[in-house]
Amino acid sequence: MQTWKGDLPNVAIAVTEQSRIEAEQYVKSVYESVIARNPHEAEFHQAVKEILDSLVPVFAKHPRYKDSGVLERLVEPERVIYFRVPWVDDSGKVRVNRGYRVQFNSALGPYKGGIRFHPSVNASIVKFLGFEQIFKNALTGQPIGGGKGGSDFDPKGKSDNEIMRFTQSFMTELFKYIGPDSDVPAGDIGVGAREIGYMFGQYKRIRSSHEAGVLTGKGVGYGGSLARTEATGYGCVYFVGEMLKFRGLSFNDATVVVSGSGNVSTYAMAKAQELGAKVVACSDSGGYVYDPDGINVRTVKRLKEVERKRISEYVKEHPRATYTEGCQGIWTIPCDIALPCATQNEIDEHSAQTLVDNGVQAIGEGANMPSTLEAIEVFLNNHVLFGPAKAANAGGVAVSALEMAQNSMRLSWSFEEVDTKLHVIMKNIYESSVQAAEAYGHPGNLLVGANIAGFLRVADAMIVQGIV
Secondary structure, X not given: OOOOOOOOOOOOOOOOHHHHHXXXXXXXXXXXXXXXXXXXXXXXXXXXXXXXXXXXXXXXXXXHHHHOOXXXXXXXXXXXXXXXXXXXXXXXXXXXXXXXXXXXXXXXXXXXXXXXXXXXXXHHHHHHHHHHHHHHHHHHOOOOEEEXXXXXXXXXXXXXXXXXXXXXXXXXXXXXXXXXXXXXXXXXXXXXXXXXXHHHHHHHHHXXXXXXXXXXXXXXXXXXXXXXXXXXXXXXXXXXXXXXXXXXXXXXXXXXXXXXXXXXXXHHHHHHHHOOOXXXXXXXXXXXXXXXXXXXXXXXXXXXXXXXXXXXXXHXXXXXXXXXEOOHHHHXXXXXEEEOOOOOOOEOHHHHHHHHHOOOOEEEOOOOOOEOHHHHHHHHHOOOEEEOHHHHOOHHHHHHHHHHHHHHHOOOOOHHHHHHHHHHHHHHHHHHHHHHHHHOOOOOOHHHHHHHHHHHHHHHHHHHOOOO
């Protein structure tokens, strides 16, 4: 399997002061237009600013991207779908939620991105996730564009039948806009194997066709890929491992804190432990557990995946562990490596400084945009190794693309084959990010490098496809 490694020179690209100033003014004007056209969408503004600030040296060196209006087109979704999702709860009461699908950019392939079920989901959240997905997907080297979707439906506390009825209603509208060659959703927060199964069943029922490639994250028994469940967490650890090598470090004997206790967190913990780390804390939306003996991942998986209980139940089985209400405090625990794998903006400036003061050496973003812009600045200013989300958590969508490939070929690869391909992809993402950062005057800054490497692949495709 071939994977994209970028096509960048190995020497820094020099630009004139005037061209840099003009590029800054151009990027600023585009950002201001985003705010004006999308008021009250703070998360989307944040995601756009983080990426646009990195692209100044690209526009300073290559005015063709400005002349082609690539940036103006890139920040505007190709399509935004917003729909009503009516369903009936177990008491017979009619409920109504909002459904979203943002099809952001298809220059590299069909839209690809997860579906999130969470009360916080709104237009801003879905647009920030979709925008990030463009660059993340480009970095994988796979032929997939960027999109995202979801609903403000909260699966917590709902029965299996309520979740089935809701997801069936959701898919009854969504099916009109997706397909194996147009838009391929997957799971995200609140959407796991159960929800994907219900959605796939409803899609199949409506279409009278078994189109396996329409969704990824499926069960292995009906077209899913081995290692897809583990992919985001494993991929994050593989990426951080490459960062650590740069400083002669590794996960072996390192103390690790992982936020969250869902799919990404669980398998990040498992892989880190496999590599010799001691994972001492994890969390959920209620609070966090600290276990000085090291988190027992089997217990966490059973509590969250099978029994669907709160992480506070962990301490009942591990008496030396402690539980603390509130998630933010997890970042006060001293660690060598921090893996934020829960949700957006979970690390603010204060938490970032606390991590730095306690000696953190590396951050690997397993969640989407888990660090605020101010937090990122703290990490970079203190020379902490920083793996941005669009690079570090790209493993999930990378293996989703591999699942699509297997569906198209009507075959299945072994766990080891998929895991090997994932490891190669994450290493290539790291190398592409390093190379781009070096080439555009920001050596060692993986945030800038990942943004530029992803942008160049998408932008070049957009230019050759014309003004569409």
